[in-house]
Amino acid sequence: MRHLLILAILVIAMGLLPIFASNYTLRLGTMFAMYAVLAQSWNIIGGFAGYPSFSTAAFFGLGAYTGAILQTQGVPMPIAWISACLVVTIFAACLGIAILHLKGHYFAIASLVVAEVLLEITTSWTDLTGGGMGINLPILRISIEAQASLFYWSMLLLALLALGLNFWVSKSRIGFALRCIRQNEDASAMVGINTTFFKVVGFALSAVLVGGAGAMYASWVFYIEPPDVYSVLTSVKPIVMALLGGAGTVFGPIIGAAIFLTMEEFVWRSFLSIHAAVLGLIIVGLIFFLPHGILGLLSDIKKKSIRKRGSSPGVEE
Amino acid sequence: MLTAQILLNGIVLGGLYACIAVGFSLVWGVLNVINILHGSFVVLGSYIAYFAYTYLGIHPYLSVPLSGIILFFVGFAIQRGVINRVIAAPVLTTLVLTFGLELIVNNAMIIGFSADYLSINLQNPLGSKLIGGLVLPLDRLVAMLLAIILTVILYYILARSRIGRAIVAVRMDAEAAALMGVEVKKIYAITFGIGAFMAGAAGSLLSLVFPISPLNGTEFLGIAFVVCVLGGLGSISGAIIGGLALGAIQSFGALWFGPEHGLTIAFALLILLLIFKPTGIMGRKGYE
Amino acid sequence: MSILELRGVSRRFGGLDALAEVDLSVQPGEIVGLIGPNGAGKTTLVNVVTGVYKPSSGSIHFNGSKIDGLKPYQISRIGVARTFQVVQPFPEMSVLENVMAPAIYAAGLKNIEEAREKALEKIEFVGLGVEVQTMASQLTLASRKRLELAKSLAMNPQLLLLDEVNAGLNPAEIDKALELIRTIASSGVTIIIIEHLMKVVLSLCNRIVVLHHGALIAEGTPKEITTDPRVVQAYLGSRYADAQQGNLND
Numbered sequence: 001m002r003h004l005l006i007l008a009i010l011v012i013a014m015g016l017l018p019i020f021a022s023n024y025t026l027r028l029g030t031m032f033a034m035y036a037v038l039a040q041s042w043n044i045i046g047g048f049a050g051y052p053s054f055s056t057a058a059f060f061g062l063g064a065y066t067g068a069i070l071q072t073q074g075v076p077m078p079i080a081w082i083s084a085c086l087v088v089t090i091f092a093a094c095l096g097i098a099i100l101h102l103k104g105h106y107f108a109i110a111s112l113v114v115a116e117v118l119l120e121i122t123t124s125w126t127d128l129t130g131g132g133m134g135i136n137l138p139i140l141r142i143s144i145e146a147q148a149s150l151f152y153w154s155m156l157l158l159a160l161l162a163l164g165l166n167f168w169v170s171k172s173r174i175g176f177a178l179r180c181i182r183q184n185e186d187a188s189a190m191v192g193i194n195t196t197f198f199k200v201v202g203f204a205l206s207a208v209l210v211g212g213a214g215a216m217y218a219s220w221v222f223y224i225e226p227p228d229v230y231s232v233l234t235s236v237k238p239i240v241m242a243l244l245g246g247a248g249t250v251f252g253p254i255i256g257a258a259i260f261l262t263m264e265e266f267v268w269r270s271f272l273s274i275h276a277a278v279l280g281l282i283i284v285g286l287i288f289f290l291p292h293g294i295l296g297l298l299s300d301i302k303k304k305s306i307r308k309r310g311s312s313p314g315v316e317e
Numbered sequence: 318m319l320t321a322q323i324l325l326n327g328i329v330l331g332g333l334y335a336c337i338a339v340g341f342s343l344v345w346g347v348l349n350v351i352n353i354l355h356g357s358f359v360v361l362g363s364y365i366a367y368f369a370y371t372y373l374g375i376h377p378y379l380s381v382p383l384s385g386i387i388l389f390f391v392g393f394a395i396q397r398g399v400i401n402r403v404i405a406a407p408v409l410t411t412l413v414l415t416f417g418l419e420l421i422v423n424n425a426m427i428i429g430f431s432a433d434y435l436s437i438n439l440q441n442p443l444g445s446k447l448i449g450g451l452v453l454p455l456d457r458l459v460a461m462l463l464a465i466i467l468t469v470i471l472y473y474i475l476a477r478s479r480i481g482r483a484i485v486a487v488r489m490d491a492e493a494a495a496l497m498g499v500e501v502k503k504i505y506a507i508t509f510g511i512g513a514f515m516a517g518a519a520g521s522l523l524s525l526v527f528p529i530s531p532l533n534g535t536e537f538l539g540i541a542f543v544v545c546v547l548g549g550l551g552s553i554s555g556a557i558i559g560g561l562a563l564g565a566i567q568s569f570g571a572l573w574f575g576p577e578h579g580l581t582i583a584f585a586l587l588i589l590l591l592i593f594k595p596t597g598i599m600g601r602k603g604y605e
Numbered sequence: 606m607s608i609l610e611l612r613g614v615s616r617r618f619g620g621l622d623a624l625a626e627v628d629l630s631v632q633p634g635e636i637v638g639l640i641g642p643n644g645a646g647k648t649t650l651v652n653v654v655t656g657v658y659k660p661s662s663g664s665i666h667f668n669g670s671k672i673d674g675l676k677p678y679q680i681s682r683i684g685v686a687r688t689f690q691v692v693q694p695f696p697e698m699s700v701l702e703n704v705m706a707p708a709i710y711a712a713g714l715k716n717i718e719e720a721r722e723k724a725l726e727k728i729e730f731v732g733l734g735v736e737v738q739t740m741a742s743q744l745t746l747a748s749r750k751r752l753e754l755a756k757s758l759a760m761n762p763q764l765l766l767l768d769e770v771n772a773g774l775n776p777a778e779i780d781k782a783l784e785l786i787r788t789i790a791s792s793g794v795t796i797i798i799i800e801h802l803m804k805v806v807l808s809l810c811n812r813i814v815v816l817h818h819g820a821l822i823a824e825g826t827p828k829e830i831t832t833d834p835r836v837v838q839a840y841l842g843s844r845y846a847d848a849q850q851g852n853l854n855d
Contacts, residue, residue, distance in 0.1 A: 046409070102591060105345070105349075105351050106595050108409070109351070109542060109546075109591065110587075110591040113584045114588065116580075116581075116584045120580070120581035121581075179698070180695055183697055184694070187693035187694070188695075190689075191681060191711050192681040192711025192760065194676075194710075236413065236416055239409070280417040280418060282417070283417025283420070284414060287406075287417070
């Protein structure tokens, strides 16, 4: 209950941001919300189900291009965004059926390579996508400030949806099944869980909002090209954020997104030429020192202090 | 005649591909680690060959041992210092870790060498010979033969030497090997070093064929992936077969779809293989 | 009508016949012992019945309907449950959550409260009531075996396949396990039990089936089996048969 109150206050505060914030701050806020969507979405297939998915870039890029192409055909922006979500979800379901029977490294590679293939197809299909020259999206006839607020609020809404989705999945039959699958997939099948069904659903859920985020991103920046939206970093960064905050928890990814964005901004301002290397160092540090993320660390500390106090859980029944 | 020429081109390329992939396959098979750095190791090998030729006049093929040894120590150090600490971790962890290391190494190369494409222009190239209507690019042919020779040497090292036997034992069952007195962590480091050695050696051999730049690392990594899945993981013969097959496929693919789609063809093939036959041509099951 | 019927079931792996033309018919309410030397195909038979493998030839029927070719999760939903030789818990979940999973997914209880009640009932039944909140990875082996049993009971099985439930247990724990199995059988569940321990098989089962090299070489009552020369030869060993003869004559 206390968590919900804090969350509500934060949400209201963030919602009011455009009133007194500069465009730069709003841009940061929009990026944060987008990162939160990507990280929380990944969490469903990667954190809950334990399948190391690197397909976030594929979903994001496909969503971006779907939204962009529709908009250049005159489709209103919100419809373009929703259509992108639908297209990406269907794509994810089909892809999931094709590759979710793979485990470990094989699944990771397959999910990674999909983005590369989509990138190449997009670059070659010049008639539809503008190929390597990219797509210019129609300009919005509203002020710069209004645009900044519009995209900020839209991304924020998407981030809230992503958080809500995580929350709902964690409490539902789907979440329970995914958790079982992560811990012991064979035993899951033996206790009546249709593992293929739940994995595909989880995979599709991890894609729907990412597609929307891609479409929103395209509208926000007004110009996209294949290497921009299909970049492998778009698959890796959400994983790092989720690991940073605590994969498999409801709030871990968004916390990780906040921390990551802060570090990234700082590094961009101060160390531009070596920012990739610094990201690499952050990753190495994360793996070594925070293997369970921040929430994992906090819960370990809590468990240790309970043990120190002398009571052992589970005996008083 | 055109078909034969294309096939020849493919085989020549394929031998080089096999050399790129065999070290990667070894590391994946023995340590169950996908080394995202592998592409950068190859590029480093190419740079070593470039500097050795430009400043010391050493022919790239002769600098193979040099690149190999330097990369061996680089790989050994990275494994010993960094990767060994998380060796039992899940797939996601090791994958993200080697990805992070690759970001560092790649960035360092861009700063150190700049991203500009370099190439080696030999003073005395061997040129091409026309035999039986086929154009034989001699420099590349020699590179390919050296690549195959190196790969075969590696095979014999694994099959005959003590270290090789220890590596194979660890691949089959690390726990049992440890019980037999094998220092598993040291073997991991040596294996990773060998993988890096092969990558560096491949880099030297490739320096006459591909332009040299840190931006090429990803392509070499992609090639290594595809060859491993195509040929089957963890075996040298798999890497050779996979390499030759990929070379041939890309060669014909270049004819039909255009040379700029080489990597796409490889990746599309990879996905199809993963969906339908992840164990590849040789059918040997790798670690999952 | 038999509850489980195998007709000419074979299962090949490469060149090896793990099961060779097995015909078996189990009646409702029976406790059937499945014995045979290591590698005889006992676990393969369980795997084939529960859908982990498809038979290479032949068919399997449960209450008259063909079930070979169904997936494991489908078979667990129609009333066939099994335990694993090497226990397969969900290590990071509590005992309660472990048993709620089959209650929700196999037994199909939609309501979380109902599932929890059912799970608690089965946990109490196997005697794990104290460990309800304990994480599965922290249980002793004997407790894990009981957890395995509770999980299969939570599926409301009509047929229960027990694969070496007693491996690794001491004699006292084995006696408790036997009691549990008898109680389960008396509630109408048909049981097929793979066992190495002769005392368990002979005291528990009303019928014994013997596998050897994947083929069914004998079936009958305990007395018939221990005196069957083929079984003696393949499995029991002549010394045991003589001792058993001695016991039966007392």
